[in-house]
Amino acid sequence: MRGTVLHGPRDIRFENRPEPKITRPTDAIISLSATCICGSDLWSYRGIESVDEPTPMGHEYCGIVEEVGKDVRNIKPGQFVVGSFATSDNTCVICRDGYQSSCLHREFMSEAQAPQLRVPLADGTLVATNDVPSKEFIPSLLATSDVLGTGWFAADAANVKPGSTVVVVGDGAVGLLAVLSAKQMGAERIVAMSRHPSRQKLAREFGATDIVTERGDKGVARIKELTKGIGADSVLECVGTQESMMQAIQSTRPGGYVSYVGVPHGVSLDGEQLFFAHVHLHGGPAPVRRYLPELIKLVLDGKINPGKVFDLTLPLDQVAEGYRAMDERRAIKTLLQPNAA
Numbered sequence: 001m002r003g004t005v006l007h008g009p010r011d012i013r014f015e016n017r018p019e020p021k022i023t024r025p026t027d028a029i030i031s032l033s034a035t036c037i038c039g040s041d042l043w044s045y046r047g048i049e050s051v052d053e054p055t056p057m058g059h060e061y062c063g064i065v066e067e068v069g070k071d072v073r074n075i076k077p078g079q080f081v082v083g084s085f086a087t088s089d090n091t092c093v094i095c096r097d098g099y100q101s102s103c104l105h106r107e108f109m110s111e112a113q114a115p116q117l118r119v120p121l122a123d124g125t126l127v128a129t130n131d132v133p134s135k136e137f138i139p140s141l142l143a144t145s146d147v148l149g150t151g152w153f154a155a156d157a158a159n160v161k162p163g164s165t166v167v168v169v170g171d172g173a174v175g176l177l178a179v180l181s182a183k184q185m186g187a188e189r190i191v192a193m194s195r196h197p198s199r200q201k202l203a204r205e206f207g208a209t210d211i212v213t214e215r216g217d218k219g220v221a222r223i224k225e226l227t228k229g230i231g232a233d234s235v236l237e238c239v240g241t242q243e244s245m246m247q248a249i250q251s252t253r254p255g256g257y258v259s260y261v262g263v264p265h266g267v268s269l270d271g272e273q274l275f276f277a278h279v280h281l282h283g284g285p286a287p288v289r290r291y292l293p294e295l296i297k298l299v300l301d302g303k304i305n306p307g308k309v310f311d312l313t314l315p316l317d318q319v320a321e322g323y324r325a326m327d328e329r330r331a332i333k334t335l336l337q338p339n340a341a
């Protein structure tokens with residue numbers, strides 16, 4: 001089998017890899033219907049997070065179960081499944097509280113940009129559909145695996161509810177799907193902060209009512225103007241930089257909610273500023289597993305089409321071009337097709 005390996009900054013190779021095998025009785029092996037490149041993959045691709053050794057890549061996946069270990073009860077060969085980037089037993093005290101991405105037995109997935117994948121804790125990690133879905137649903141089902149699940153958590157963690165005024169900081173795939181999520185949850189006004197025309201257009205399709213192109217203090221001032229000087233009820237931070245985090249906190253009204261789902265890089269908060277901001281803060285790695293059944297149903301019922309964030313589709317063996325396109329912001333998100341390779 002060939003799979004995707006990062007050797008160093010901007011050095012992605014599609015090369016020989018061992019076939020995944022059942023190593024623990026709770027594992028499953030799946031053949032991927034589709035996989036994709038994550039915005040978070042770009043941190044290591046750009047060398048901002050360094051890799052010490054050749055590192056297999058990919059953590060977003062859906063596909064057909066080929067084989068299961070002897071202790072797997074609910075997942076069966078032939079089923080179509082979606083899983084999260086974090087494995088979970090779905091039974092421990094943290095999972096039962098809905099925070100499966102911090103499961104006591106969590107592992108992070110990292111070999112999914114490949115034709116086949118081993119999934120640990122299959123019963124807790126994977127969600128199976130009743131039937132094998134038709135091809136047109138694959139991009140949207142793949143999106144539930146991380147990017148939609150993360151956008152959904154951003155909206156949920158920021159307490160978005162019917163009538164809310166919502167600001168989304170970040171126009172990457174997660175930010176765009178945070179807009180979709182806020183819309184689904186009944187937000188009345190959704191401001192997308194974006195300066196890229198193609199992303200603004202998609203944000204509007206997903207439910208944004210206003211676009212703000214300014215950033216930093218000017219961006220905060222625009223949000224205040226749009227909210228009678230008060231700030232928004234819910235602000236969803238989907239980037240992970242110092243500027244975006246401060247922009248989010250300062251755009252929120254006292255008593256409002258800030259969620260943060262972008263992996264922070266160099267973010268530090270000033271205690272006094274935080275104290276007087278008087279906001280709720282809630283974020284972290286999205287507990288996608290909690291939302292998967294609901295999100296898969298919304299997709300299969302035709303209520304949402306999050307797969308629209310994939311504006312580039314390539315055969316898996318052209319994965320290096322997929323990274324380049326996202327790095328150069330020529331693509332919002334790249335879908336990779338193992339079967340076309």
Ligand SMILES: [Zn+2]
Nearest residue numbers: 038040060146
């Ligand atoms: Zn991801």
Ligand SMILES: [Zn+2]
Nearest residue numbers: 092095103104
């Ligand atoms: Zn658990």
